[in-house]
Amino acid sequence: MAQDIGIEHFIFVKDIEFIVYISAVISIAIFLYGVYLRMIKWFDGFPSLSSLNLDLKQFIGGSLTQLKVLRKPAVGSAHALVFYGFIILFIGTILRALEYDITMKFLGTRFLVGSNYLIFKLFMNIGGLIAIIGLVALLIRRLGFKSRYLPDRPSDYILIITLLIILFTGFLLDSIATASYRLGWIGYFDFIGVSLAYILLSLNLDLTSLYRGLWLFHMFISLASAALIPYTKLGHMVFGGIFNYIFRRPYHKSAFKGYKDPEAIVDEKGYLGALSLKDLSWKERMDLDACIECSRCTDVCPATESGKPLSPMHLILDLRSVMHRGDFEGELVPKYIDPDVLWSCVTCGACVDACPMNIHHVESILDIRKGLISKGEDVPEDALNVSYNLMRYGNPMGYDPMDRVKIIEEISSESGVEIADESREYEYTYWIGCQTAFDPNNRGIAISTLKLLRKAGVDVAILPDEVCCGEPARRIGDELMYKELVEMNKENLMRYRFKKLVVNCPHGYNVFKHEYREYGIELDVIHHSQLLSKLVREGRLKPVKSDTKVTFHDPCFLGRWNGVFDDPRDVVKSVVGDSLIEMPRNRENSFCCGAGGGQMYYEVKKGRRISSIRFEEAVKTGAKVICTACPYCKVMLSAESKGEVEVKDISEYLSESIDRE
Amino acid sequence: MDIGVIVKAALDVNVLRSEADGRISIENIPLVLSEYDRNAIYEASKISESTGGKVYIYSLLTWGPMDRKMRDFENVIREALALGGEEAFVVADKSIHYSEPMFTSEVLSRLIKKFGSPKLILSGEASTDMTSSTVAPYLAAKLNYNIVTYVKEMSLKNGYIEVLRDADEKLERLKIPLPSVVSVTGEINSPKLPTLIQIRRAFRKPLHRLELSDIDLSPVFSRYEDYRVVTIKRKNILLEDESLENVADKLIDHLIQEGVLKI
Numbered sequence: 001m002a003q004d005i006g007i008e009h010f011i012f013v014k015d016i017e018f019i020v021y022i023s024a025v026i027s028i029a030i031f032l033y034g035v036y037l038r039m040i041k042w043f044d045g046f047p048s049l050s051s052l053n054l055d056l057k058q059f060i061g062g063s064l065t066q067l068k069v070l071r072k073p074a075v076g077s078a079h080a081l082v083f084y085g086f087i088i089l090f091i092g093t094i095l096r097a098l099e100y101d102i103t104m105k106f107l108g109t110r111f112l113v114g115s116n117y118l119i120f121k122l123f124m125n126i127g128g129l130i131a132i133i134g135l136v137a138l139l140i141r142r143l144g145f146k147s148r149y150l151p152d153r154p155s156d157y158i159l160i161i162t163l164l165i166i167l168f169t170g171f172l173l174d175s176i177a178t179a180s181y182r183l184g185w186i187g188y189f190d191f192i193g194v195s196l197a198y199i200l201l202s203l204n205l206d207l208t209s210l211y212r213g214l215w216l217f218h219m220f221i222s223l224a225s226a227a228l229i230p231y232t233k234l235g236h237m238v239f240g241g242i243f244n245y246i247f248r249r250p251y252h253k254s255a256f257k258g259y260k261d262p263e264a265i266v267d268e269k270g271y272l273g274a275l276s277l278k279d280l281s282w283k284e285r286m287d288l289d290a291c292i293e294c295s296r297c298t299d300v301c302p303a304t305e306s307g308k309p310l311s312p313m314h315l316i317l318d319l320r321s322v323m324h325r326g327d328f329e330g331e332l333v334p335k336y337i338d339p340d341v342l343w344s345c346v347t348c349g350a351c352v353d354a355c356p357m358n359i360h361h362v363e364s365i366l367d368i369r370k371g372l373i374s375k376g377e378d379v380p381e382d383a384l385n386v387s388y389n390l391m392r393y394g395n396p397m398g399y400d401p402m403d404r405v406k407i408i409e410e411i412s413s414e415s416g417v418e419i420a421d422e423s424r425e426y427e428y429t430y431w432i433g434c435q436t437a438f439d440p441n442n443r444g445i446a447i448s449t450l451k452l453l454r455k456a457g458v459d460v461a462i463l464p465d466e467v468c469c470g471e472p473a474r475r476i477g478d479e480l481m482y483k484e485l486v487e488m489n490k491e492n493l494m495r496y497r498f499k500k501l502v503v504n505c506p507h508g509y510n511v512f513k514h515e516y517r518e519y520g521i522e523l524d525v526i527h528h529s530q531l532l533s534k535l536v537r538e539g540r541l542k543p544v545k546s547d548t549k550v551t552f553h554d555p556c557f558l559g560r561w562n563g564v565f566d567d568p569r570d571v572v573k574s575v576v577g578d579s580l581i582e583m584p585r586n587r588e589n590s591f592c593c594g595a596g597g598g599q600m601y602y603e604v605k606k607g608r609r610i611s612s613i614r615f616e617e618a619v620k621t622g623a624k625v626i627c628t629a630c631p632y633c634k635v636m637l638s639a640e641s642k643g644e645v646e647v648k649d650i651s652e653y654l655s656e657s658i659d660r661e
Numbered sequence: 662m663d664i665g666v667i668v669k670a671a672l673d674v675n676v677l678r679s680e681a682d683g684r685i686s687i688e689n690i691p692l693v694l695s696e697y698d699r700n701a702i703y704e705a706s707k708i709s710e711s712t713g714g715k716v717y718i719y720s721l722l723t724w725g726p727m728d729r730k731m732r733d734f735e736n737v738i739r740e741a742l743a744l745g746g747e748e749a750f751v752v753a754d755k756s757i758h759y760s761e762p763m764f765t766s767e768v769l770s771r772l773i774k775k776f777g778s779p780k781l782i783l784s785g786e787a788s789t790d791m792t793s794s795t796v797a798p799y800l801a802a803k804l805n806y807n808i809v810t811y812v813k814e815m816s817l818k819n820g821y822i823e824v825l826r827d828a829d830e831k832l833e834r835l836k837i838p839l840p841s842v843v844s845v846t847g848e849i850n851s852p853k854l855p856t857l858i859q860i861r862r863a864f865r866k867p868l869h870r871l872e873l874s875d876i877d878l879s880p881v882f883s884r885y886e887d888y889r890v891v892t893i894k895r896k897n898i899l900l901e902d903e904s905l906e907n908v909a910d911k912l913i914d915h916l917i918q919e920g921v922l923k924i
Contacts, residue, residue, distance in 0.1 A: 263861065266858050266861045266862065267861070267864075267865075270862055271858065272858060373856050373858065374856070374858045374859075376853055376855060376856050376858075376859050377853075379853075381853070381854075384853055384854040384856065385854060387854065387856045387857065388854040388855075388856075391857055392673070392691070392693065393676070398675070400675065400676040401676070402676065402678065478856055478857060478858070479858075480856075480857040480858050480861060481856070481857045484857065
């Protein structure tokens with residue numbers, strides 16, 4: 001009996017089985033041609049995989065596990081059911097073909113027999129069923145629970161319905177086969193096939209003809225859908241789910257493309273960054289085809305929410321349409337993209353973090369900004385001012401650099417922390433940064449931090465002089481200025497001996513940690529929240545407890561980009577314990593203060609202020625104090641407060657509680 | 662038509678530094694492109710875009726010492742070239758530091774005559790550090806060109822220019838035949854600040870550095886000896902009262918006491 005349990009291949013259609021082979025070959029050819037058509041656009045005719053990084057871990061961890069998609073649990077689960085359902089069906093179909101076309105024909109043996117077959121059948125049933133459940137859920141979601149910016153076109157419905165038809169006809173075919181030869185022994189292993197078989201038998205139909213007709217239909221629609229994958233939204237499976245996960249940008253997610261010798265490029269080409277599509281990297285062009293139009297990026301974008309012209313998804317789609325049109329040479333701005341779209345970006349990375357297709361919107365935005373800065377056109381005047389101030393004064397605000405030396409001396413005398421001496425080695429050097437030094441309301445951050453470090457007995461010094469770390473230059477796209485500042489800082493930092501650089505500004509922290517490497521400078525960088533939380537943990541700082549209600553605002557470049565969520569919270573909790581209230585959007589879902597991407601210094605005056613949206617959210621928690629760990633965030637949120645809430649850096653808050661003892 | 666622009670590497674008044682006795686420590690103050698010169702260059706490049714012709718930059722280093730100022734001076738000229746100048750002729754000679762407007766205009770007039778001799782010369786209405794507004798008129802006299810100052814609108818016609826001149830109490834619309842020197846105000850246009858990349862690109866443009874002997878001039882001139890800041894002491898009086906009217910009354914009393922107001 002056991003030997004008889006197996007598939008009767010091509011039952012009822014033995015005479016026309018050749019059609020499936022011909023169709024499959026055509027389908028695969030159309031599919032591959034579609035992939036080829038896309039690829040030649042990414043490579044602009046010249047395939048080059050020079051800047052590629054293979055990352056199977058990312059592919060398995062992010063794509064195969066569906067973890068990124070599941071960040072939105074409801075719709076993510078529906079998608080995962082469809083994904084896993086079709087993967088099971090796909091593997092099952094391959095196994096069937098393997099048995100019939102390889103092992104039976106060449107080895108004379110079968111492997112889908114006995115218990116193997118029963119398990120196979122059960123899996124195929126489950127695969128089909130969960131895919132149907134997922135698709136129905138996706139349909140219901142489209143009909144009633146769409147997110148705000150989700151595109152909604154007839155083709156989106158046609159896609160879901162086509163997939164449902166494939167699955168239903170598959171089950172019908174299966175049930176006719178079941179009725180004809182396996183109803184006696186298959187049992188629950190083919191629970192759907194068996195149930196449908198009983199219904200079909202009761203209808204007294206000509207099952208053979210029905211099977212032959214359905215078989216042709218099912219085969220054609222399945223193979224046609226497979227062939228059309230690269231030409232439709234389904235292309236995201238290949239371009240996004242596979243390619244964009246396997247091939248990774250070769251640097252940290254918050255480090256942006258650098259140049260070995262930018263001056264040489266300027267001398268040769270006359271500009272840096274991207275003026276047209278051909279200036280983007282192939283990975284950036286692949287990003288454009290990877291987009292599945294799920295709008296997750298736009299749904300979380302602070303620029304979009306505040307009414308500015310940027311929507312990350314639409315930017316990607318606009319660039320994609322330029323690519324599909326084949327205009328690689330044409331300048332993107334202002335013909336295809338409004339400059340305000342690019343300048344609206346706060347580089348908070350919410351889009352990048354949300355994207356299930358691993359698209360790096362911010363990299364492309366910054367590349368196009370570099371192009372605009374190179375031309376000096378379509379750049380906000382205040383952004384040009386930043387560049388000019390950096391060039392002239394070494395800080396983005398245009399303060400007299402001599403004042404900085406005086407301020408540093410004041411900070412040193414007030415905190416009791418010495419100014420670094422070249423002949424001594426220190427455990428830590430503390431980087432004050434422009435925003436903290438020049439803004440009198442932020443200077444307290446440096447003084448508090450340094451006092452705390454001194455109190456805890458940390459061996460720390462400050463530098464006698466600093467220039468801008470280069471972050472504002474990099475975010476507005478002035479790469480040449482950035483490189484010049486990096487070199488000035490390299491010279492300055494190398495003059496002193498220290499093990500770690502402590503930085504209180506997450507923007508400085510990020511450039512020093514990830515972006516200085518591109519110009520050959522490796523620094524051991526630590527954010528002040530990390531050091532302070534360590535000191536509290538070790539009992540070297542003992543805050544006096546308080547029950548003030550405090551909320552914490554995650555700075556984007558500390559939290560989302562660099563994954564430092566707990567350290568600043570631990571510092572606040574060391575004072576207020578459970579009185580730390582979270583805002584609805586926190587940790588990786590935090591919402592920008594509005595100052596990133598250079599927007600501390602310029603503003604796209606459209607819609608609401610991003611800072612006011614975030615401030616309202618913070619006030620609604622009922623907190624009396626908003627703590628943050630970034631001087632930019634502090635400036636932005638303080639500016640919104642009319643005194644109802646205090647805005648403080650975690651170091652200031654911790655320092656006050658220690659002074660109370 | 663070729664156009665010349667005279668530019669100045671002026672002391673950056675945003676970072677003015679002085680000694681305890683009020684003497685300005687010129688050696689420690691960086692140089693920047695004088696503000697209205699930016700407008701002049703931008704206007705010249707706009708005109709030359711529509712009419713063709715070259716934009717020449719003429720300048721001389723008036724501040725010393727040479728070793729502290731030469732780099733700044735070169736940066737200023739590069740910036741002028743990045744803004745639209747195409748070729749620069751500059752005199753950097755330590756014997757002419759701290760020269761006053763009469764000699765400055767002599768140097769410029771010789772530069773202009775020797776190199777390019779454009780028939781239209783633009784300049785900013787005044788330098789941001791010295792604000793004498795005299796170099797352009799002196800230069801016109803030495804070149805034997807017409808002069809029109811404080812121009813806030815201009816257009817080049819066939820053989821003459823049409824300008825709108827801001828004469829404080831009135832606006833004058835004038836036609837000035839060429840050759841002519843024109844000083845422009847900050848209102849004439851809104852030039853953009855150049856980025857480092859644009860300045861870098863301007864490195865390809867020719868910059869000719871000359872000495873006084875190259876223009877057959879000897880360093881005989883009167884020069885400034887001393888620069889001092891005039892310190893104004895503010896009284897820092899804060900007037901407070903219940904109503905705005907009362908505050909206004911108090912203010913009037915103060916002004917009468919100070920002799921500013923007479924009733």
